[in-house]
Amino acid sequence: IPYAADRGWLRGQLRPYAPITLDPAAMVLHYGQAIFEGFKAYRQPDGRIKTFRPEANARRFNSSARRLAMPEMPVDLFVGAVDALIRQDRAWVPSPVGESLYVRPLMFATEVALGVRASRDYDFLVIASPAGAYFPQGVKPVTVWISEDFVRAAPGGTGAAKFAGNYAASLLAQMNAAAEGCAQVVWLDAVQRSVVEEMGGMNIFFVYEERGRPVIVTPELTGTLLPGITRDSIIQLARDFGYAAEERRVTFDEWRAAVREGRMTEAFACGTAAVITPIGAVKSREGTFSIHDNETGPVAARFRDALLDIQHGLAPDRHGWMHDVV
Ligand code: PMP
Numbered sequence: 001i002p003y004a005a006d007r008g009w010l011r012g013q014l015r016p017y018a019p020i021t022l023d024p025a026a027m028v029l030h031y032g033q034a035i036f037e038g039f040k041a042y043r044q045p046d047g048r049i050k051t052f053r054p055e056a057n058a059r060r061f062n063s064s065a066r067r068l069a070m071p072e073m074p075v076d077l078f079v080g081a082v083d084a085l086i087r088q089d090r091a092w093v094p095s096p097v098g099e100s101l102y103v104r105p106l107m108f109a110t111e112v113a114l115g116v117r118a119s120r121d122y123d124f125l126v127i128a129s130p131a132g133a134y135f136p137q138g139v140k141p142v143t144v145w146i147s148e149d150f151v152r153a154a155p156g157g158t159g160a161a162k163f164a165g166n167y168a169a170s171l172l173a174q175m176n177a178a179a180e181g182c183a184q185v186v187w188l189d190a191v192q193r194s195v196v197e198e199m200g201g202m203n204i205f206f207v208y209e210e211r212g213r214p215v216i217v218t219p220e221l222t223g224t225l226l227p228g229i230t231r232d233s234i235i236q237l238a239r240d241f242g243y244a245a246e247e248r249r250v251t252f253d254e255w256r257a258a259v260r261e262g263r264m265t266e267a268f269a270c271g272t273a274a275v276i277t278p279i280g281a282v283k284s285r286e287g288t289f290s291i292h293d294n295e296t297g298p299v300a301a302r303f304r305d306a307l308l309d310i311q312h313g314l315a316p317d318r319h320g321w322m323h324d325v326v
Contacts, residue, residue, distance in 0.1 A: 001081060002110075003071050005120035014084060017127065027109035027119040034164035035064040036106035038272050039229065040131065041086050041325060043095040044313035049086060050322040051103070052272075052311050054079045056229045061105065064161035069118035070107060078105065078124075079323065085126045087326045094130050097312050102131040102273070108164075131273070139304065141280025141294050142269070144184045144199065145177035146252055148285060151190040152197065152224075159197075159224035174200050182283055184269065186252075189224060194251045197224055202271035203231040204279075206250055207299045208258065209265050213243065214299050220247040230270040230307070236319055237306055243299075255282070259291055266297035276304035 001012035028034050037057045041049050058078040065072050082103050086092065093101040105126045109119030150173040153159020158166055170185065177185045177200075184202065189195040197219055198204055203226070208215040216238045221227050238245035258264035267279040280294035291297075309315035310322070 001077070001124040003107075003122040003124065005071075008071075009073065009077060009124075012081060012124075014088060020123075020125075022110070023112045025112045025114060027111050027113055030114070031109065031116060031119075032165050033068050033070055033109035033119055033122075034106065035061065035068055035070060035108075036104060036162055036164065037061045038102065038104055038162075040100040040102055040272055040311070041093050041128075042100050042311045042313070042322075043093045046313075047090075048313075049090065049093050049101075049325045050313065051079075051082065051086070051325055052323075053229050053233070053321050054082060054323050056232070057105075060162065060227065060229070061107075064163055065107065067158055067161040068163055070109070070122060073107075073124065081105070081124070081126050083325045085128060090326060092128065092130060094132075097308055097314070098275075099130065099132050100311070101128050103128045139277065139296060141278040141292075141296060142183035143181060143281040143283055143288070144186050144269075144279055145180050145182035146282065146284035147173045147177070147185045147187055148193070149173070149176070151193070152187040154190040155222075155224060157190075157224065160221070160226060162226060170200060180283055186282070187225075188252060189222075192251075194253065195219070195249045196252055196255060197222075198226060198228075199269050202269035202274060202277070203228040205231075205234060205268050205270060206255065206258070206264055207266035207268070207297065208263055210244075214265070215244045215246065216299070217246045217248060217250060220249060228271055230272060230275070233307060233319075233321065234270055234276075234303055237303060240318070241302065241306075252284070256289060259289055264291070266292050266299050268297075268300040268303075270303075275307055276300055 058075040062072040107124045111119040111121040184199045187197045206217040278296045278300045281290040
């Protein structure tokens with residue numbers, strides 16, 4: 001769907017997947033205005049197809065657009081474009097639980113101009129691909145690497161936007177993590193270099209135990225981390241389960257101390273792609289410590305099962321999260 005400053009959103013088109021052409025002076029190639037979203041479509045037991053919280057992704061897309069001086073898009077145009085793409089081939093969406101169709105809407109600057117300013121023209125596209133488990137080892141806990149050399153987002157920056165440049169800036173840290181045998185980077189805040197913010201493509205949760213009951217803790221949305229839709233869903237599910245859920249700061253020192261002292265029993269990462277992945281071990285320059293004996297804990301498993309059951313239509317959708325596509 002093209003956008004022009006003087007005419008707004010123009011008529012879109014469904015086209016076979018193919019390369020697109022860009023002018024060498026298209027502004028996205030020089031000044032990087034590119035944002036995207038990611039969510040999934042799931043086949044239901046009766047064969048119908050539903051997406052998970054697409055309006056929430058549309059709203060986050062618009063908040064990314066505002067931060068990058070790009071045009072916002074009506075929520076129904078965004079959701080309708082995705083629905084139209086999915087509808088043209090039902091067979092796209094796999095049925096096994098855990099498998100889905102990953103949908104990737106994106107928008108980038110197309111105006112041909114060399115001056116540094118916001119583009120006047122944009123293209124919005126949606127592509128999609130069947131998806132299995134995010135981590136090759138499935139639900140087995142992962143080892144994560146604490147990034148002490150690089151930061152992902154600074155106050156006032158673009159950390160809360162799903163902005164392509166955030167990912168470009170994180171690739172080197174991700175490579176370093178892989179070289180350390182870790183599946184993901186854990187980002188610390190840019191100012192104190194101590195507060196845990198999020199992971200490469202996922203938000204993070206800590207499970208504390210207070211008087212025998214789980215207390216779910218996740219970093220507060222300070223503007224430097226992505227407000228994950230899965231994160232928000234887990235906070236809502238925690239209340240359904242009768243668990244306390246807190247959004248607050250947790251430093252790396254506190255994380256390590258809480259595990260050592262037995263106050264923290266689990267940690268897990270969450271996001272569209274991986275749903276919920278337990279964190280089994282945490283590696284930094286100083287050494288490695290493990291959590292829950294590097295096994296999946298009951299709280300992570302409960303959230304994972306609850307979310308997957310809602311997404312695949314195996315449990316009632318009490319929060320109205322599922323959107324009918326076809
Ligand atoms: N943080 C980052 C940096 C991400 O890329 C993602 C994936 N979109 C998330 C968190 C999790 O967000 P969501 O639950 O909406 O997929």
